[in-house]
Amino acid sequence: MAQPVVLAIPTLNEAESIGALLDKIPRDVVSTIMVADGGSTDGTCAIAERAGAIVIDAGRGYGRACLKAAVSAPADAIMVFMDGDGADDPDAIGTLVAPIVAGTHDFVIGSRVSGTRDPGSMAWHQIAAGYVFGRAIGVLYRTRYTDMCAFRAISRQTLLSLDMREMTYGWNLEMQMRAARAGLRILELPVHNRCRFGGSSKVAGSLRGTIKAGTRIIATFLRVARERPAGTREARS
Numbered sequence: 001m002a003q004p005v006v007l008a009i010p011t012l013n014e015a016e017s018i019g020a021l022l023d024k025i026p027r028d029v030v031s032t033i034m035v036a037d038g039g040s041t042d043g044t045c046a047i048a049e050r051a052g053a054i055v056i057d058a059g060r061g062y063g064r065a066c067l068k069a070a071v072s073a074p075a076d077a078i079m080v081f082m083d084g085d086g087a088d089d090p091d092a093i094g095t096l097v098a099p100i101v102a103g104t105h106d107f108v109i110g111s112r113v114s115g116t117r118d119p120g121s122m123a124w125h126q127i128a129a130g131y132v133f134g135r136a137i138g139v140l141y142r143t144r145y146t147d148m149c150a151f152r153a154i155s156r157q158t159l160l161s162l163d164m165r166e167m168t169y170g171w172n173l174e175m176q177m178r179a180a181r182a183g184l185r186i187l188e189l190p191v192h193n194r195c196r197f198g199g200s201s202k203v204a205g206s207l208r209g210t211i212k213a214g215t216r217i218i219a220t221f222l223r224v225a226r227e228r229p230a231g232t233r234e235a236r237s
Helices: 018-023 044-050 062-072 090-102 124-141 156-161 171-181 207-226
Strands: 005-011 032-037 054-057 078-081 107-117 152-155 186-193
Touching: 005 018, 005 044, 005 062, 005 090, 018 044, 032 044, 032 062, 044 054, 054 062, 062 078, 062 156, 062 171, 078 090, 078 156, 090 107, 090 152, 090 186, 107 124, 107 171, 124 171, 124 207, 152 156, 152 171, 171 207
Parallel strands: 005 032, 005 078, 032 054, 107 186
Antiparallel strands: 078 152, 107 152
């Protein structure tokens, strides 16, 4: 590919999954793997480095990790984001990147809801949240999403132009809202979602994590919605 593809993986104590995940990354598609770590204490960084990834000390915050990886990438890169738990299928990276390479779309996001899911790979509240916020974004910007999947692709230049501000769990939703408001050419593609390779989810794995993430996501939605300018263009999909 003419444009380098940089895979950004935010991590926090993913030693049980990161090695197996990195072994499956299609190196003929991905130019560079950046593991943006939020302070792991379980050996995640050492495992990632042995697997050939560039490890970045990103500090705490999911969104902060994603942004730091993007800022560190080459100016002409296509950014692909995925979680480090192994739930996303690396074989789909080429499929997500292809519409951006072809110039037909600006932002491509995987949809676990319209794709296939291993039993137990998604909690009911994750599916419900994608539906609720997807409909709400449709009301605001006439762009409908079915999911807030972390598995997504966008050019570095386009991403930085969105002026992302959310440094925690609201990052994914903020990106989707700002992309819709900016009138980007958005494409949702069905992807397969697997059960995580090991460990427990920082969000769905506990009631405290679910409440914390849910609160940030709701706050992000309200903040970005209030920023909505008059005469927003309809996003093309």
